[in-house]
Amino acid sequence: MEILKIESTEDSPQIVLDRESNILEISGRSLPEDVNTFYEPMMSWIEEYAKDPLDVTVFNFKLTYFNTASSKIILDILTQFEEMIEEGHEVMVRWHYPEEDEDMMEAGEEYSEMVDVPFEMVSYS
Amino acid sequence: MSEEILKALMQLFALIIKQDGGVEESEKAYVRTFLSKQLSSEYVSQYYFLFEQHAGLGEESSSSPPDAEKLTPVLDSVKVLGICRRINKTLHQNQKIVVLVRLFELVNADRKFTHQRMAIINTVADVFKVPKEETSSIEKFITSTKPSEIDDPLVLILTSQEESQDTTLHQHDPQETGSIVFLHVPSVGLYFFQYTGEQELFLNGLSINNQRIYLFANGSTIKPPRGKPLYTVMWSATFCMKTLIREYP
Numbered sequence: 001m002e003i004l005k006i007e008s009t010e011d012s013p014q015i016v017l018d019r020e021s022n023i024l025e026i027s028g029r030s031l032p033e034d035v036n037t038f039y040e041p042m043m044s045w046i047e048e049y050a051k052d053p054l055d056v057t058v059f060n061f062k063l064t065y066f067n068t069a070s071s072k073i074i075l076d077i078l079t080q081f082e083e084m085i086e087e088g089h090e091v092m093v094r095w096h097y098p099e100e101d102e103d104m105m106e107a108g109e110e111y112s113e114m115v116d117v118p119f120e121m122v123s124y125s
Numbered sequence: 126m127s128e129e130i131l132k133a134l135m136q137l138f139a140l141i142i143k144q145d146g147g148v149e150e151s152e153k154a155y156v157r158t159f160l161s162k163q164l165s166s167e168y169v170s171q172y173y174f175l176f177e178q179h180a181g182l183g184e185e186s187s188s189s190p191p192d193a194e195k196l197t198p199v200l201d202s203v204k205v206l207g208i209c210r211r212i213n214k215t216l217h218q219n220q221k222i223v224v225l226v227r228l229f230e231l232v233n234a235d236r237k238f239t240h241q242r243m244a245i246i247n248t249v250a251d252v253f254k255v256p257k258e259e260t261s262s263i264e265k266f267i268t269s270t271k272p273s274e275i276d277d278p279l280v281l282i283l284t285s286q287e288e289s290q291d292t293t294l295h296q297h298d299p300q301e302t303g304s305i306v307f308l309h310v311p312s313v314g315l316y317f318f319q320y321t322g323e324q325e326l327f328l329n330g331l332s333i334n335n336q337r338i339y340l341f342a343n344g345s346t347i348k349p350p351r352g353k354p355l356y357t358v359m360w361s362a363t364f365c366m367k368t369l370i371r372e373y374p
Binding site: 031063065066067068069070071072075103104106107110111113114 | 196197198199200201202203204205206207210241244245247248251252
């Protein structure tokens with residue numbers, strides 16, 4: 001699979017999806033003007049990846065902020081992982097949050113209650 | 126409406142209107158009126174308290190200026206998704222449309238259509254899987270300052286005024302200065318209406334308030350001060366005719 005790499009801007013996150021190197025990560029701030037257009041390549045990549053995933057998929061969310069529209073996209077991604085698990089694949093989410101950011105930590109916990117996907121909460125300073 | 130859904134709605138109402146400068150008096154009044162139509166008076170305070178808690182009313186110092194530019198907290202966004210998922214599991218699609226209408230109506234109470242608030246409502250519509258064109262028509266129907274001038278394929282207007290747009294039907298009543306504006310939501314077969322005039326109109330025998338949006342449910346009747354009553358079935362047929370005329374001019 002081709003590597004998908006999107007550089008971050010002030011209002012959009014960095015995305016690195018690299019199957020060969022086992023790096024699946026989104027990081028930074030997410031409040032792009034047109035959320036659906038921005039995330040379309042990522043959603044297509046994950047949909048393709050789900051057809052032939054790695055033995056163990058570990059997806060890293062390392063966001064510092066996301067807006068309401070982006071929160072729905074994150075849920076769509078998690079729902080895709082849920083479907084992969086239902087098909088017998090092993091998927092795990094690492095939810096990284098700044099150690100002083102309780103909101104971001106609780107947001108990860110809320111997501112983990114919404115979908116049947118294992119979450120690992122990782123704080124960083 | 127079940128206890129669980131009312132609790133979810135109070136939380137949703139609070140999460141929307143606490144954004145962008147906080148809750149306005151007219152919005153609080155809307156929530157109270159909404160509750161009083163669903164519950165007996167002894168329960169209104171109980172649910173209103175829940176709304177206040179989620180909206181964080183009383184937590185901020187009254188001297189602190191509202192932060193109109195503040196971004197929606199990530200936790201609020203995710204909570205909205207959680208509530209919508211719970212509603213998705215409990216309510217039928219037509220009930221979810223009614224919830225969406227009430228959310229637009231809530232924000233319309235103070236006409237504070239800020240980006241953060243509208244982003245939340247549009248995300249709710251997205252999670253409820255409401256077709257985008259219907260969400261757009263619902264928004265236009267509720268938030269327009271001149272409902273009698275809405276030009277939208279899902280809106281029909283009954284008026285005595287001289288109008289020329291193809292959303293308008295005429296009734297002959299020289300004393301009537303207002304209009305009855307109907308919205309059709311085809312995906313669930315629901316109709317809503319609002320009245321812009323000053324005369325007394327009755328929905329199923331009960332007087333209506335011209336500040337509110339009403340569900341025009343199957344079997345309902347609107348009785349204008351003069352002229353013939355309006356039945357749901359008439360409007361269903363009228364919308365069908367309008368669609369046919371638009372598609373096969």
